[in-house]
Structures are given as structure tokens and as C-alpha cells.
Amino acid sequence: MRILLGVCGSIAAYKTYDLARGLQKEGHEVKVILTKGACEFVQAKVFKYLGVQDVFDYSDDFKNLTTNILHIELAKWAEHFAIFPASANTISKLAMGQSDDLLTSTFLAKREDTVVSIYPAMNTYMWTHPITQENINLLERIYRAKNIFIHPPAQGLLACGDEGAGKAPDIQKVINCIGAINPAINDNSPLCLINTGATIAPIDPVRYITNSSTGLTGYQLSCEALRRGYRVILVAGKSATAQLDDLLGLPGFTLHRVTTTREMHEKVLQFIDHSDFYISSAAISDIEFSPSVQKLKKDTLENALYFNQAPDILAEMVERRNKLNLNIKIVGFAAETDLSFEVLNKKWQRKPVDLLVGTEVHSGLCHNKEISGFANDEASYKFFKNGKVILEEKIKKAKLPELIFRELEKND
Numbered sequence: 001m002r003i004l005l006g007v008c009g010s011i012a013a014y015k016t017y018d019l020a021r022g023l024q025k026e027g028h029e030v031k032v033i034l035t036k037g038a039c040e041f042v043q044a045k046v047f048k049y050l051g052v053q054d055v056f057d058y059s060d061d062f063k064n065l066t067t068n069i070l071h072i073e074l075a076k077w078a079e080h081f082a083i084f085p086a087s088a089n090t091i092s093k094l095a096m097g098q099s100d101d102l103l104t105s106t107f108l109a110k111r112e113d114t115v116v117s118i119y120p121a122m123n124t125y126m127w128t129h130p131i132t133q134e135n136i137n138l139l140e141r142i143y144r145a146k147n148i149f150i151h152p153p154a155q156g157l158l159a160c161g162d163e164g165a166g167k168a169p170d171i172q173k174v175i176n177c178i179g180a181i182n183p184a185i186n187d188n189s190p191l192c193l194i195n196t197g198a199t200i201a202p203i204d205p206v207r208y209i210t211n212s213s214t215g216l217t218g219y220q221l222s223c224e225a226l227r228r229g230y231r232v233i234l235v236a237g238k239s240a241t242a243q244l245d246d247l248l249g250l251p252g253f254t255l256h257r258v259t260t261t262r263e264m265h266e267k268v269l270q271f272i273d274h275s276d277f278y279i280s281s282a283a284i285s286d287i288e289f290s291p292s293v294q295k296l297k298k299d300t301l302e303n304a305l306y307f308n309q310a311p312d313i314l315a316e317m318v319e320r321r322n323k324l325n326l327n328i329k330i331v332g333f334a335a336e337t338d339l340s341f342e343v344l345n346k347k348w349q350r351k352p353v354d355l356l357v358g359t360e361v362h363s364g365l366c367h368n369k370e371i372s373g374f375a376n377d378e379a380s381y382k383f384f385k386n387g388k389v390i391l392e393e394k395i396k397k398a399k400l401p402e403l404i405f406r407e408l409e410k411n412d
Contacts, residue, residue: 001179002029004078005052006103009037011159012085012121012168016042019084021050022175029053031074033103037087058101071102075109082178083107085121085168088132094118095135095142116148117181119174124164127153149183149251176246180223185231185252192230193275194221195268195282195313197240199261203305204292213283213335215240216377217397219247221279224401226252230277235267237282261285261310272317273324277408279331280314281357315351329354329408334384335361344384355407357400358382383407 003023007016016032023030032047036058044055061070083090083103090103099105110116118139126132136150151174154167196218201209215236222244225232231252236244238257247253258264261284272278288310314332321328332353336343339358348356360380381400383391391403 002031002077002079003178004031004033004074004081004106006033006035006081006083006086006090006106007038007042008035008083008085008087008090008103009040010085010087010121010168011041013038013041015168015171016084017046017050018171019174020047020052022171023178024051026175031077032056033074033106034058035087035090035101035103037089056102058103061102061105071099071105072109074102074106075111075114078106078110078114080178080181081107081110081114081116082119082174083116084119084174086118088120088122088126088129091118091120091132091135091139095138112146114147115181115183116146117178118148118150119168120150120153120166121168122153122166123158123160124162124166127166128164147183149181152249173246176243177223177250180226180247180253181250182226182229183251185226185229187231189229189231189252190276191233191271191274192221192225192277192279193233193235193268193271194218194225194279195235195264195284196221196244197237198283199237199264199285199310200239200259201261201285201288201307201310202291203289204294204296206295209285209287209289210237210239211283211285213237213240215244215282217281217333217400219243220398221281221401221404222247222253224405225277226250228405233271233275235264235282237264261288261313265311265313265316268313268317272320272328273326275328277329277331278317279404280317281331281333282313283335284310284313286310286312314353318351318353331355331357331404331408334358337361339380339382341389344382344389345387348384348387354385355404356384357404358384 005020007013020030030052032052032055034057039057047055093104094107099108151169153165154169155165156167157163158166197215198210198213219241222232222234233254235256238259244255248255256267258267287307289307318330330353332351334347334356336358339360344358378396380394382389
């Protein structure tokens with residue numbers, strides 16, 4: 001993605017060195033605009049040393065004039081315009097439509113399909129001042145249909161010593177969620193219900209059974225769904241990756257954390273009837289115990305672990321869809337050590353989903369095997385659809401959601 005990074009005069013400006021570098025590590029192209037205030041905190045040449053394509057200061061619009069007008073060219077180039085940190089002064093200018101420097105002129109010239117994300121950073125009293133809040137409200141009202149998202153500042157200890165709202169968000173959080181920002185999502189947007197991560201089966205007050213799933217796939221699926229304009233309700237195991245929390249506050253995203261399979265079952269059942277897509281990527285525990293009230297002692301452990309089958313959430317949702325004739329496409333995941341046709345076909349026959357994603361997994365805890373599937377950035381997958389394997393590939397998990405939604409959005 002082509003990202004134009006606008007840096008304003010705030011002490012948080014120094015964080016944009018890491019932001020620019022982090023965005024490039026994720027594969028984005030980055031150009032930087034510095035306001036006059038930003039030049040008091042950061043240096044253009046440092047951004048160049050970090051590898052950004054171009055760095056411009058507030059007055060470059062009026063230097064070396066050629067047939068190209070700089071603020072128009074930058075506005076056309078950018079797919080995403082991130083203003084980090086956004087000072088009270090710049091927010092006021094944006095709200096009033098001023099264009100007295102390169103950043104504000106580029107903002108006014110942006111294309112309608114260019115997403116703008118604004119990250120306010122200032123003293124708490126400046127942030128809560130009625131004029132600042134009115135400027136924020138004005139920006140949100142005027143540009144509601146213009147692809148603008150204002151990220152609320154974080155709470156904490158500020159550079160001035162005060163404590164409260166006004167901190168710029170964590171840099172890694174911005175990097176994690178920037179591609180998922182889609183201000184065009186509204187209450188009428190299609191709903192994608194996703195579950196992810198591991199559930200837990202308690203044995204007694206101190207022991208439980210779970211697995212190594214991190215929920216990273218659910219995070220990637222959520223980002224892709226938001227990018228495509230879908231609302232997302234994500235039901236995640238309580239220990240699933242903290243990256244899921246980075247998406248909180250983004251347009252169209254809701255997160256519910258649960259512990260047991262039964263809790264996940266209840267949440268999925270709550271939302272399934274109103275969903276357009278259901279993607280069951282969670283590593284759900286298929287057994288459950290009647291937990292002991294007291295910690296089980298070693299001398300009583302033998303033959304003490306009686307278990308029952310936990311609810312089969314995916315099978316029940318497929319049955320519910322067919323029974324109620326719901327217009328919903330369902331994706332199931334099969335985490336298996338054996339991805340043979342026979343294994344996948346047997347599962348698909350029991351749960352005839354629109355797409356079955358087979359994932360080769362191993363915890364690495366036995367038989368001297370390497371970890372696969374869990375806690376890795378890539379895995380071996382097979383797509384099973386209508387009784388056939390339609391894809392067999394080892395790919396990055398970040399690429400998987402695009403392939404899944406490409407299949408879901410087909411009209412066949």
C-alpha cells in the first residue's frame with residue numbers, strides 16, 4: 001500500500017521514525033510530509049536514512065515549481081494518508097479547510113477513495129477543550145462519507161507530566177491495524193462472524209486442557225474482512241493474540257473473548273442468524289470435563305478424568321443454516337496431522353461447509369516433530385470444496401484470508 005505519513009508538531013513526532021520503518025517492513029511504500037512544527041522535533045534526513053521514498057517539509061509546495069503541482073501529485077499517489085501525530089493546530093486547520101502548508105493542501109486535494117487516519121496527540125486539557133472537540137466533531141460530520149477515521153488518543157502519563165487522554169497510540173498497534181481501517185463500513189455493511197484461538201477445558205481449579213493455537217489466523221481474517229468493507233464480530237479464546245485488541249475501535253469491529261467451548265458456542269449462536277459469512281477458524285476443544293471443586297490429588301488421579309464430547313459448534317451452525325434456510329456462507333477449518341483426501345472428505349461429508357480449509361498442524365511436543373501450523377507465520381493448507389481439493393499450498397498466514405474471501409465472493 002502507498003502510505004503518505006503526515007507528521008505534526010507534537011512531542012510524539014519522534015515515534016514516527018519507528019512508524020515509518022515499521023510500515024516499510026510490512027511492505028508498504030512510504031512518503032513523509034513534515035509540518036513546520038514537526039521540523040522542531042524530527043529531521044527529514046533521518047527518514048531518508050530509514051529508507052522512505054521521499055520526505056517533504058511544509059514549504060516544499062512552493063519550491064522548484066515545475067509542470068507538476070506537489071500537493072496534487074502526493075494526493076493522487078497516496079492510497080492511505082496517515083496523520084501521526086496530529087496536533088491541535090493541524091486538526092483545527094483540517095476542520096476549517098485551511099491550506100497554508102503542504103500537509104493541509106494535500107489533505108484538501110485527496111481522492112475520495114483515499115483513506116485518511118488521524119491520530120491526535122496533545123496535552124489532556126488541549127484534547128478535552130471544547131474547541132478541539134468541536135473541531136473533531138466537525139471533521140467527523142463533514143467527512144463521514146469521505147473515508148476519514150479519527151483514532152482516539154490513548155490514556156497515560158504525558159510528556160508534560162500530566163496524566164490522562166492525549167497519548168499517541170502505540171506504534172505497533174498503528175502498524176497492525178492501518179490496513180484494516182475502512183471508514184465506509186456502516187450498520188448496513190455485510191456481517192462476517194469469525195471465531196479464533198483456542199478454547200479451554202477446565203479439569204480442576206488449577207488444571208486445564210487446551211492447545212497451541214494463537215488466534216493469528218483470526219486476526220488476519222478480521223483485517224481482510226474489514227478491508228473489504230464487512231462488519232466483523234470476532235469471538236476469540238481469552239488467550240488469543242493481543243493483536244486482536246489492536247483492532248478495537250476500528251469501524252465495524254467487535255471483539256468478544258471467551259474461555260470454554262460452551263461459551264464460544266453461546267456467542268456464535270447469538271450472532272449466526274444475522275451474519276452473511278461465518279468463518280470457524282478457532283481451535284475448539286472437542287472434549288469437556290466436569291471440573292472438580294478441589295484440586296485433584298496425585299493419589300486419586302487414576303481413572304479420575306472422565307470427559308464428554310463438547311458441543312460441535314461448526315456442525316450445529318451448518319445444520320441451523322440448512323434448517324432455517326439462512327443465506328450465509330460458512331467456512332470450516334480442519335487442523336489435522338493428516339491432510340489426506342480421505343480425512344478432509346470425511347469431515348466435509350459430516351459438515352458440508354462452502355469451503356473447508358485443511359491446515360497441517362503439530363504442537364512439536366511429541367515424536368520429535370517440528371511445530372507446524374500453530375504459532376508460525378506460514379502453514380501448509382488444502383482448500384476442499386464440493387468434494388474436491390481446489391488448492392494445495394504452503395503459504396504465509398497473511399495471504400490466506402485473501403484466498404478464502406476470493407472463494408467466498410464467487411457466485412458459484
